[in-house]
Amino acid sequence: MSSKGSILTVDDDAVILGSLCDLLRRKGYAVTAMHSAAMAKKALGQQRFSVVLTDVNLQDGNGFELLDYVRAHYPQTTVILTTHHGTIQSAVEAIKKGAYDYLTKPTVDDDLLLTIERACRQQAMMDENRQLRRQLEHRYSLDNVISQDYKMARVFELIEAVADSKTTILMTGPSGTGKSMLARAIHYRSSRRNGPFVEVSCGALPESLLESELFGHVKGAFTGAVRDKEGKFLAANKGTLFLDEISTASPAMQVKLLRAIQEKQFEPVGSNKTVSVDVRVILATNVDLAEMVRKGQFREDLYYRINVVGLVLPPLAERTGDVPLLAERFLAYYGALHGRIKSGFTDKAMACLQKYPWPGNVRELENVVERTVLLGKGPLVDVQDLPSVIRERAETGDLRHYRGQSLKKALEGPERAILRAALEANAWNRQETAKALDINRTTLYKKMKRYGLEKEAARLGL
Numbered sequence: 001m002s003s004k005g006s007i008l009t010v011d012d013d014a015v016i017l018g019s020l021c022d023l024l025r026r027k028g029y030a031v032t033a034m035h036s037a038a039m040a041k042k043a044l045g046q047q048r049f050s051v052v053l054t055d056v057n058l059q060d061g062n063g064f065e066l067l068d069y070v071r072a073h074y075p076q077t078t079v080i081l082t083t084h085h086g087t088i089q090s091a092v093e094a095i096k097k098g099a100y101d102y103l104t105k106p107t108v109d110d111d112l113l114l115t116i117e118r119a120c121r122q123q124a125m126m127d128e129n130r131q132l133r134r135q136l137e138h139r140y141s142l143d144n145v146i147s148q149d150y151k152m153a154r155v156f157e158l159i160e161a162v163a164d165s166k167t168t169i170l171m172t173g174p175s176g177t178g179k180s181m182l183a184r185a186i187h188y189r190s191s192r193r194n195g196p197f198v199e200v201s202c203g204a205l206p207e208s209l210l211e212s213e214l215f216g217h218v219k220g221a222f223t224g225a226v227r228d229k230e231g232k233f234l235a236a237n238k239g240t241l242f243l244d245e246i247s248t249a250s251p252a253m254q255v256k257l258l259r260a261i262q263e264k265q266f267e268p269v270g271s272n273k274t275v276s277v278d279v280r281v282i283l284a285t286n287v288d289l290a291e292m293v294r295k296g297q298f299r300e301d302l303y304y305r306i307n308v309v310g311l312v313l314p315p316l317a318e319r320t321g322d323v324p325l326l327a328e329r330f331l332a333y334y335g336a337l338h339g340r341i342k343s344g345f346t347d348k349a350m351a352c353l354q355k356y357p358w359p360g361n362v363r364e365l366e367n368v369v370e371r372t373v374l375l376g377k378g379p380l381v382d383v384q385d386l387p388s389v390i391r392e393r394a395e396t397g398d399l400r401h402y403r404g405q406s407l408k409k410a411l412e413g414p415e416r417a418i419l420r421a422a423l424e425a426n427a428w429n430r431q432e433t434a435k436a437l438d439i440n441r442t443t444l445y446k447k448m449k450r451y452g453l454e455k456e457a458a459r460l461g462l
Helices: 014-026 037-046 063-073 088-097 109-139 150-162 178-188 207-215 251-263 289-294 302-308 323-337 347-357 361-375 388-396 414-425 430-438 440-450 454-457
Strands: 006-010 030-034 051-054 078-083 101-104 169-172 197-201 242-245 280-285 309-312
Touching: 006 014, 014 101, 014 109, 030 037, 037 051, 037 063, 037 440, 051 063, 051 109, 063 078, 078 109, 088 101, 101 109, 150 309, 169 178, 178 197, 178 242, 178 280, 178 440, 207 251, 207 440, 251 302, 289 302, 323 347, 323 361, 323 414, 347 388, 361 388, 388 414, 414 430, 414 440, 440 454
Parallel strands: 006 030, 006 051, 051 078, 078 101, 169 280, 169 309, 197 242, 242 280
Antiparallel strands: none
16 A cells, blocks of 8 residues: 555546546545445445545435445545535535535646645544553553552452443542553543543642632733633543642632533633533542541532542552562663563662552652663663662561661661661762761771671772
8 A cells, every 4th residue: 555545546537537537546545436335335245435525416325425325434544525516605515514515527636635634644643542542441441549558459440340331439548559551551441531531630729820720710800811821621521631749729719610520511711701611520539638628628518529439549569469570560661661571670779669658659650660770780670770769678677577687687688778878868978978977087998898888888989
């Protein structure tokens, strides 16, 4: 098939059809010629075409009927109509029915070629958009949110049950647990998947800007409003709006949000015109909203309106069994992304990852793995490839449990970790480090030698 595109030409005049085909082939298009609507429909079922170029008057029907057929069965194909007797009314009808253009015969070659070129270019862009959408759907598929923890299994069950409904969802859990990714997974698992997914971080915007960001404004509504602006609620029409950090919304904003979420109506800033939208709202927070309600910091009616379905995402520290699964997935992804394929983690490195409490949750784990891909030396990620804070946690162990050691032995791990952290904080300057730790330099040198930190300093050229 030609790289310029494939054209199905339909005309019951053999002379005109032959002339069209010769012109298009000379310009590099792959052309299939048909004399009737029935033959055209058969060809469409056998091959994909970029453009259908059809005459309006055919022996067994007309081009408008063929246009309707193509739009119904092959919406990815563009249709251009031609006719000897064009009128403004028929041209308007053709465009309303979904034709790309409506040309009057005899067509000017340059005009025809320009129209076909534009139609093929539009088709290529639509194909690219469809491919990107499929990639997004795959990336944010629920199948890519991996976990073997029973708490997450419950979350997945709830998502399966409500993804295709219109109900409002409230996700709670610490930062970095994947609330944004799950919101996208819900969107792409719903019938709204072909609509927009719009995300707003409420905590990142001051109250004066948040209202305009969500509901839009009209020109002159405030100083600096030089033109009308569409808000995120309207931008998400027919799709999903994800409001993160909803706990930061002010009391006044909470009132407006309640109406917008409940009635799907609002007024842009500075306007008296009510706008209606069809939007599914998903909200997220990393604080206890119920406690905020009890303290009078969050509206009770809004809380119960948004908490129709609640999804509680546990921190990574409560599901350490997921660390190896997630780490291996991130390693494969970033290895391919950066062209630095790693074959896995050593047992010691993985043990370090599982001992670490992950205060930044899944996001922190992802960042750490990407760092090891970029900075790691060998084919396997080893302990020395991990950030020092993770290595030190492994060295100190869990201080909540006594392991039958002498006090002197038990304190070695924490002491070494503290010494190393202090040295790093002071760029390995011994004098400054000793001063910061309130010990003399001789004591510092002895401890560095005892814990192998002298050799580490030498390897670093310090």
